[in-house]
Structures are given as structure tokens and as C-alpha cells.
Amino acid sequence: MQIDNRSGFPHAWFEKTGPGGVVYDVLVLRGTFALTGSYLPLPRADVQAPIVYADEYDGHPEANPLQSVLRREGDLTLLKPASDVYVTGTACSEGGVAQPGWLAGIRVGTRRKLLQLHGPRRFERHGQEWRLSSAEPVNQVPLDYRYAFGGCYSVMAGEENQVERVYNPDNPAGCGWLPGEADLRTVSPEAQAQIRQWLEGVSELPAPQIEDVDAPITSPHDALPPQGFAPLARWSQARLQYAGTYDEHWQRDRYPLLPDDFDERFYQAAPPGLIQPGYLTGDEFISLLGMLPEGLTHFRLPGILALVSLTPFHGRTRQGPLVLDTVAIDLDARHVSLIWRGTFERGEPWRRLAIGTLDVPLVQEDVHGA
Helix, strand or coil: CEEEECCCCCEEEEEEECHHHCEEEEEEEEEEEECCCCCCECCECCCCCCCCCCCEEECCCCCCHHHCEEEECCCCCCCCCCEEEEEECEEECHHHCCECEEEEEEEECCEEEEEEEECCCEEEEECCEEEECCCCCECEEECCHHHEEECEEEEEECCCCEEEEEECCCCCCCEECCCCHHHHCCCCHHHHHHHHHHHHHCCEEECCCEEECCCCCCCCCCCCCCCCCCCCCCCCHHHHCCCCCCCHHHHHHHCCCCCCCCCHHHHCCCCCCCEECCCECCCCEEEEECCCCCCCEEEECCCEEEEEEEEECCCCCEEEECEEEEEEEECCCCEEEEEEEEEEECCCCEEEEEEEEEECCCCCCCHHHC
16 A cells, blocks of 8 residues: 655554454554643654554563553554543652642643642551651652552462462552452462461551542552553553453453453543543643643643545545544653544555645634633
8 A cells, every 4th residue: 555644743554453353444643742831832843753552661561560550552552432631751849849749730621630749658557547657858759650559469379389469450550558358358368368467567658649639548448549640551440441341251252352341441541530522623722730840831732633535446535634532741751742543444455545734723712711
């Protein structure tokens, strides 16, 4: 197939099998923009980052994927039913001044998410109670789920010394969580005994540095979800709930296809509160609070319309816009990545693919429609 990409952005054209075994051709376009402020549309970066061909992790995914965190989401996804917005990197206090904690938030259009960040702190045991220590003043907090509520504990048990794990299903990579009796029922009696013995001797443990403003963590035994702005790994409970049922029926009648109850919301990587209903148009205002040393920062998406034209060997040419389904803000690189996607059910072979962009005139309006 002849491909004519005049967008100035890297692209990928790949095949994916969707629910029901339907085969699709997928086009992805990745644009990189400089993270600036002053309410201005984002300018194109001098260097365009390449397509990300697979999820990239921090931690040790080979040894224990549960305790790894998604650093960069791969671009080769079939589709997303809505737009993801997420933030990676390290949040910085205003002016770089060390503080015990500060508020951090993001607002996209009229939707916003606000969290509390803390310096390092600990849970300390006093008799049968747990208390939080004071937070150490810092000027940076990584926006990483290893600093959010959660945890995972591993022991060697059984005749063959197999690894058994008890973990917080919402965030195995996190900190500050201790298992209760209900959690211990998921492992063998020998593993339970080892973990109970260890729990009796625990006098302190690191406490979460990222939490909900309205629902702060007060105990290692709290039943609260982790909080963050970063993308979620595929095995996080927020995504796994949509993955479907992989049981004997699936193995016997459906494998290797997706389960009958698979939900396309599984493809969304943004945390709750940052999945935008429908799709962004690409000219929205975004505000960042407590994330950059210059303080509250406002910018506007660049107002670019990505277009595709598909010509088969026989039949009519198909033309139309791609959807903007991902906005990834990287605080450390000072870049914003926009991902446009088109998903096309495969019919006859394509002869030519043409890709272009159109700069749409931005309508003058108040920030966030205020």
C-alpha cells in the first residue's frame, strides 16, 4: 500500500483483532508539542517523538509485574471509546520551595481533578492504633502509583518454596497498605502464618504521598482507592473490571478471541476523573496546578484536525477526521503528546493511504468557558 503522510507527525498503520474476531486496520498519529503557558495554543516541538510500540514500565515487570507502574502507554491500541488525559513525571512546588505538602490538580475544559501531595511520611504503630508522622518538606513528588495507597507482600511457601502474594488489587505497586484477614484467605495456610507473624512485628511503614483531598488516608487498613494523574497499567482493577471473563467457557469456545463480556472501556488508560466523555475537539484549555515551578499554568490544545483518505483497489475513497483520544502531559520533558486514531473494519485491500492535518482557527473564548 502506498502511504503519503504529509502531517509532519509520525504514524503507525497496523492490524488488530477486535471483539467477535473482527479484523481492523488502525491508523495512529502521534504529535509532540512543547509545554508552554500564557493561555496560548501549544506549539509543535522541534523534535517529534516516535510512535511508542508497546507499554513501557518502571519497576521489575519480569520478576513481579504487579509492582511495576506504567511509565508510557503504547500507541498500538485498537480504539478508545473516549479521550484519555493523564500526567506523568514529577510534580514541583511553586517556586521550587520545599513544603510538607501542596495541592495539585488538572482542569480540562469544565472537568477537573484535585489531589493532595505530601513529602515522605510514615505510618507509626502506637499500641493497636496507627498514626501518621509529619511529612518532610520537599519541592518534588513523583506522580507515580508507587507513592499512592496500596501494596503487595510476597512470601515463599509450600514444599517447592513457591512465591505467594497478598496484594491490594487496586494498586499492588503502592505503599501504606496492610492486608486484613479477608486478604489472607487468597494464599495458603503456610503463607498466611508467615504474613501474620510479619504483621505482628511491623511498627512503621511508608505512608502514601498522593491522596484524595476529600478522603485522606488515615490507616494502613483503610479501604480507599489509590489516587493519581498517571496512566494505569492493564492489570489495575480500574481497567481489569472491563477485561471480561476468562473461564473454562472462554477457553473451550472463544479462545483466542476476546470474551463475550469484554468492554472496550478496558482500553482507557487514564485514571478515574480524567477520562473525558466523547472525544476532545483539540482546542480545549488545560490548567495545571501544583505541578510546575512557575505555579498555576494555563495552555490550550493546538486546534489541529487530523485527516485521513483511504483508497481501495476497487470502490470509493473514504475520507474523514481521526479522533483525538489521548493527551499525555510529560512534566519532566515539558512535552504534551496528542494521539489521533482511526479504526477501520477491514474489507478489500487498500491501495493508498493519505494523511494530513488542518489548522483550525481557534475561537476566542474565556478559559474553561468561564
